[in-house]
Amino acid sequence: MKYSYEYPRAALTVDCVVFGLDEDDLQVLLIQRDLPPFEGDWALPGGFVRLEETLDEAALRELSEETGLKNVYLEQLYSVGTVNRDPRERVVTVAYYALVNLTDHRVQAATDARNAAWFAVDDVPSLAFDHDQILKMAHERLRGKVRYQPIGFELLPPKFTLRQIQHLYEVILDRQLDKRNFRKKILSMGILVELDEVETDVAHRAARLYQFDRRKYKRLTKQGFHFEI
Amino acid sequence: MKYSYEYPRAALTVDCVVFGLDEDDLQVLLIQRDLPPFEGDWALPGGFVRLEETLDEAALRELSEETGLKNVYLEQLYSVGTVNRDPRERVVTVAYYALVNLTDHRVQAATDARNAAWFAVDDVPSLAFDHDQILKMAHERLRGKVRYQPIGFELLPPKFTLRQIQHLYEVILDRQLDKRNFRKKILSMGILVELDEVETDVAHRAARLYQFDRRKYKRLTKQGFHFEI
Known part of the structure; x- marks a missing residue:
């Protein structure tokens, strides 16, 4: 050579x-x-x-x-x-x-x-x-x-509960998050669309389902934001 | 070899x-x-x-x-x-x-x-x-x-005006920023300390001097934040 x-x-x-x-x-x-x-x-x-x-x-x-x-x-x-x-x-x-x-x-x-x-x-x-x-x-x-880009799009099912997305953040950050606080923050990001559907086949009380607003998610991924958790 | x-x-x-x-x-x-x-x-x-x-x-x-x-x-x-x-x-x-x-x-x-x-x-x-x-x-x-970490510590003189730090951001972002809006945002980050001094030897009206709060600056650099500009 x-x-x-x-x-x-x-x-x-x-x-x-x-x-x-x-x-x-x-x-x-x-x-x-x-x-x-x-x-x-x-x-x-x-x-x-x-x-x-x-x-x-x-x-x-x-x-x-x-x-x-x-x-x-x-x-x-x-x-x-x-x-x-x-x-x-x-x-x-x-x-x-x-x-x-x-x-x-x-x-x-x-x-x-x-x-x-x-x-x-x-x-x-x-x-x-x-x-x-x-x-x-x-x-x-x-x-x-996770503090300046949204995550979860590829990881969660197309329709998911707020409990599921909180769990995703908890696993990555390796700590428990306050439920009320987390929900307020994740919803204020404006990337979640609330559906007129609830979970099916669950033992606990069926929770509301959400999906990502693909366009806003993409924009936030590009722009960045700050998620203080 | x-x-x-x-x-x-x-x-x-x-x-x-x-x-x-x-x-x-x-x-x-x-x-x-x-x-x-x-x-x-x-x-x-x-x-x-x-x-x-x-x-x-x-x-x-x-x-x-x-x-x-x-x-x-x-x-x-x-x-x-x-x-x-x-x-x-x-x-x-x-x-x-x-x-x-x-x-x-x-x-x-x-x-x-x-x-x-x-x-x-x-x-x-x-x-x-x-x-x-x-x-x-x-x-x-x-x-x-610049959207998720503070900058300027190594670039500005130890004491500087808000005009100088705005200029720094404008040069990096390559666009004019609204003065009032920028000042509100940069001050709300809590990394600037207002000094009891003003500029000297300037032709225009002497502006207030500031310095960085080194400890907060360091913490923000590590943690990240979101500066929406």
Whole structure:
């Protein structure tokens, strides 16, 4: 291989922090390494960037190869270039993150036979490389983001209750929110449309259903806002 | 050079978008290329990352070497991995950005004899590589940021007038703001302390001076807020 830039160069990887939400928990998708270094340890899905693919393409390819997950909307998080983060040689990684609905994204048998699984974010084992730090950074970004962008459109069913959207925020922020206060604030954002329908097939008293005002949601996502919770 | 990852690899660069503010304009620091490709064209300061330095260190070193600028607080913006963005070979770049006080950061003769100069953001020539796009991305990030983080601490003198801080926001947002409305909003953020002093040596009526409440400013920077302007 002949390069026009004739100096030693770092290897380049991508790593993906995929958060999944189910009814109870914020979870993160991990793979178990089957090669050294950190053989047998859990790690973020990821791998080396090929010359003919963009960073985004590399992230999607690695995620699909290692976990079977496809059609995930990944956002770039941060590039990490600590000099000795990989014991083999200098490796710079571009980290990505995503928030997906867990029930839509069951992990399939990974094509390269690595073990892949969801872990509750509160209960993650010590990860390979500096992946603990990358996971922490992604979690902070997600927590920060709910304060200035609406979330939930891709995560909630088309019609949902205020209890469900409060739960979504509670899981991401990892704390209980005051019901009355939360409802006042979420409604004042003007992105929810109250429907003339209530829940069906529930044991508790059926609650009012809402849906997102797609146009306002989109505008707020672009403009940003401040949700003080 | 023997690598443990035995495949062709991209070269890795850093590029810096340094915005400068003076009394009138938002400016950006550019260098003129003295080698192909794009010889003679203006470009963002930047260059190849060395094996023994972090990405942040590479950005600071390149900025210093090419423009003489030191002690700048650079924030990582985005990594760009479009496959053919450099005609020589595959080059992935990690873009950084900063906002500095122009009067504190006069450009010195660059040590490697390249031409370096400040350009008004509205009046930038067509740049080398995809640097136009990176500049645009940085400008958007800066505009977005003033909506959820306070700015100005490093840019305004220790004591300043409301006219000065409004001007700062106007320059970044590139539009006139309503004086009455702006003042109400900036004061309601609670980060300004009204002083018992007025401007001196001014031709117009001397205006009240303010300073930042450093503790509240810091807290807001961390927490974020929403400044609807």
